[in-house]
Every structure is written in C-alpha cells, then in structure tokens.
Amino acid sequence: MSFSNSVFKGQVAVVTGGVTGIGLGVAQAFSDAGLRLALTYRNEDHRAQTAAWFAAKGREEPLFLKLDVTDRAAFAAAAAEVEAHFGAVHVLVNNAGVSVFGPTDEASYDDFDWIMGVNFGGVVNGIVSFMPRIKAATGRRHVVNVASMAAFLPGPQAGIYTASKFAVRGLTESLRYNLAPHGVGCSLCCPALTRTNAWDSALKRPAEFGESGFAPVERSELEQFGTAFEAGMDPYEVGTKILRGMERGDGLILTHPEFAEDFREIYETSLAALPDEEAPPERLAIENLRRAAMAAAQAGTVIGLGDLT
CATH class of the missing domain: 1.20.5 (Single alpha-helices involved in coiled-coils or other helix-helix interfaces)
Incomplete structure (x- = not known):
C-alpha cells in the first residue's frame, strides 16, 4: 500500500518497540508513507527480520537502536544518535510495553515497578528525551502515545496494566494542550485485540523484578491465552489508522469499532453518579x-x- 501523498512524507519518525507487533505495523505504514525511521528494539532476531522486510521493499534501512525504554541514560543517548543521524526528529511514537496480568491485591512492589516502569515510565522517558528536539524541528510534527483500550476498560486480571494505560491516557490528554502552541500534534492511540506476541510478556520478566506476587504462570497456559490474539487486527491496519489519525490531527485514535456498548455504559454510569x-x-x-x-x-x-x- 502507498501513502505517497502523506503530509508526513520525508519526516523522521522514532518508534519504540518498532520491530514487532503494533510497533512494526506502525513502522511499515510509515515507510509506505515515505517517512524515515528510527526503531528501537530488544531482540536481535526481530531486528534482523525487520531489516529484511525493508531490504526486500528496496527501502532505506531504519536506524536501529537497541534500547530498554526504562533506561533513561540510554534513551537520552538514543535521542542524540537519532538527531546526529538524521539531523532532525519530527515524530515520536511511544509504543513499547508489556502485557502482564494477575490479581492486583496480590501484586508485589516488583510487579508495580516493572509494569509501570515500562508502560508509563517508558513513555515519560521518550517525551523527556525527544520533546526538545521535536519542538525545535520544522514542518509537521507529532507525538503518539500508544496505550490500550485498557485506558478506558479495567479488568479483574489487569489492574497494574490498566493503571499504566490510564496514566498514559491522562498524560497524553494533558500534553496535547502543552504542545498545541508549538504546532506539534499529540494523539492518544488505544488499540484493542491485535495479532501480536504481547501475550508472552510474562516470560520476559527481568531478574531485577523477579519477586512477583502473582502465581507462576505455565507457558502452556500463556500459549492458550495467546490464541485469542490470533483473532486480532493486523498490526499494519493499526499502523495505517495511526498514520491517518496523525494526518487529521486527531487527539484520540481508536482503531477498533467494537466498543460502542462499553463507552455508552461509561457515559451513562458517569452521568448517573453525578x-x-x-x-x-x-x-x-x-x-x-x-x-x-x-x-x-x-x-x-x-x-x-x-x-x-
């Protein structure tokens, strides 16, 4: 697919977690629109597979940045490297995250610190590291913070995950007002079920956050949970919807249509509580x-x- 008429053509975009899942879908949609890319990653195999996709398309290879989004010093260094490589930064998509579930009343400090540190702290680190550069650039500029429908819809197994996404929602909706005077767009994107490997996040838990309050989860149980993701939206479709939302200047980008009933209930319950x-x-x-x-x-x-x- 081609988006050769995109207003962001030629602009430099940074996508965290940009070599798998939604991040890769965003990177591919952006590439089709003519954006130049810097992609952060953790896994070398995923990086190689993404590089092969760009090579097969005859596209400019992205600047690949190995990055733990909780590492503030590394994030600052990555921002400097992007600017040195491209000369400017116009778009930031804070996408990297973990999907880890368990009853909130049993969670440990490590559970809170890890999940909030990646899902919310990673967004904070992206904003602090890249915002001065984006404000200093010229032309169309935009920040997209990828949250989740969990930013609106809590669940009994997703308390910390939900808290992290509510936090991203609040931060983004406030940041939008701060960036408007600078001519920088700002969007909150809340995807729902997407065909990704996000289900295996619990298997990638860092050793420094090893003291979990959640009961151990068997790989087979996680794999069964992962079958639900097979029914999800193609990540590339999510990426194209993010791009179109940016082009329109949408503050809120909802990619999945199946939540009218939930939003109606939120609206009616809120009004009734006044x-x-x-x-x-x-x-x-x-x-x-x-x-x-x-x-x-x-x-x-x-x-x-x-x-x-």
Whole structure:
C-alpha cells in the first residue's frame, strides 16, 4: 500500500518497540508513507527480520537502536544518535510495553515497578528525551502515545496494566494542550485485540523484578491465552489508522469499532453518579474558566496558572 501523498512524507519518525507487533505495523505504514525511521528494539532476531522486510521493499534501512525504554541514560543517548543521524526528529511514537496480568491485591512492589516502569515510565522517558528536539524541528510534527483500550476498560486480571494505560491516557490528554502552541500534534492511540506476541510478556520478566506476587504462570497456559490474539487486527491496519489519525490531527485514535456498548455504559454510569443538586455559582465560575482555558490551549494559547482562577 502507498501513502505517497502523506503530509508526513520525508519526516523522521522514532518508534519504540518498532520491530514487532503494533510497533512494526506502525513502522511499515510509515515507510509506505515515505517517512524515515528510527526503531528501537530488544531482540536481535526481530531486528534482523525487520531489516529484511525493508531490504526486500528496496527501502532505506531504519536506524536501529537497541534500547530498554526504562533506561533513561540510554534513551537520552538514543535521542542524540537519532538527531546526529538524521539531523532532525519530527515524530515520536511511544509504543513499547508489556502485557502482564494477575490479581492486583496480590501484586508485589516488583510487579508495580516493572509494569509501570515500562508502560508509563517508558513513555515519560521518550517525551523527556525527544520533546526538545521535536519542538525545535520544522514542518509537521507529532507525538503518539500508544496505550490500550485498557485506558478506558479495567479488568479483574489487569489492574497494574490498566493503571499504566490510564496514566498514559491522562498524560497524553494533558500534553496535547502543552504542545498545541508549538504546532506539534499529540494523539492518544488505544488499540484493542491485535495479532501480536504481547501475550508472552510474562516470560520476559527481568531478574531485577523477579519477586512477583502473582502465581507462576505455565507457558502452556500463556500459549492458550495467546490464541485469542490470533483473532486480532493486523498490526499494519493499526499502523495505517495511526498514520491517518496523525494526518487529521486527531487527539484520540481508536482503531477498533467494537466498543460502542462499553463507552455508552461509561457515559451513562458517569452521568448517573453525578449528585442531583445545584452547584454554587463560585464553583461554576471556576469550572467555566477551566473550560475556556482548555479551549484556548487547544487553539494554541499558552495557559498559565493565572488563567485558571
């Protein structure tokens, strides 16, 4: 597929976790649109397979960066390497993550530190490392933080995972207002079931986070769980939807259509939970200032604390 008319053609994009799953789908869609790529990875075999795909297509080979997204010093070094290699950075897709499940009431500190450190901390590290460079670049620029439908839909086995994705959602929705005055787009992407190997994250647990409160999971059980992912969306389709959302300047990119019932329930439950009483005028005035400030920020105005009171 070709997106030769993309407004991002020729821009430099960094995709974390860019050699497998959704990250690879994003990289392939971006390549089809003419973007130049830097891809972070952990596994050498996956890196080689991705390099072979680009070679077979006759495309420019991405700049491959071996990176643990929790390593802040390595992230900063990677950002400097991307800028030295390409001269500028225009797009950041914070995609790398782990999918690890277990009852939250049994979780250990290591469970929290590992999952939050990758899924939320990795996004933070990407923003801190690359944001100054993206703001300094010219032309179309964009940040995409890939969360999950878990950013809206909690589950009994996904408490820490859900917390990490809720955190990415809140961070991204606020960051959007900060980046608008700089002409930088910002999107939250929440994919659902996708054909990836994310199910095996628990088998890749680092030794330094080895004290889990979750019961050990047998590989056979994880493989059975992984069969659900076979019904998932093709990662390339997710990548094309992210690209199209960026091109439109969408703040929220939802890739899967099957959640209207869930969103309706969230909306109706939230409205029903509001007290049926009048709010005092002085509180209403503050909330109206907040709404006005948000609209102004979205339109490109820098908002300070003085605009909120």
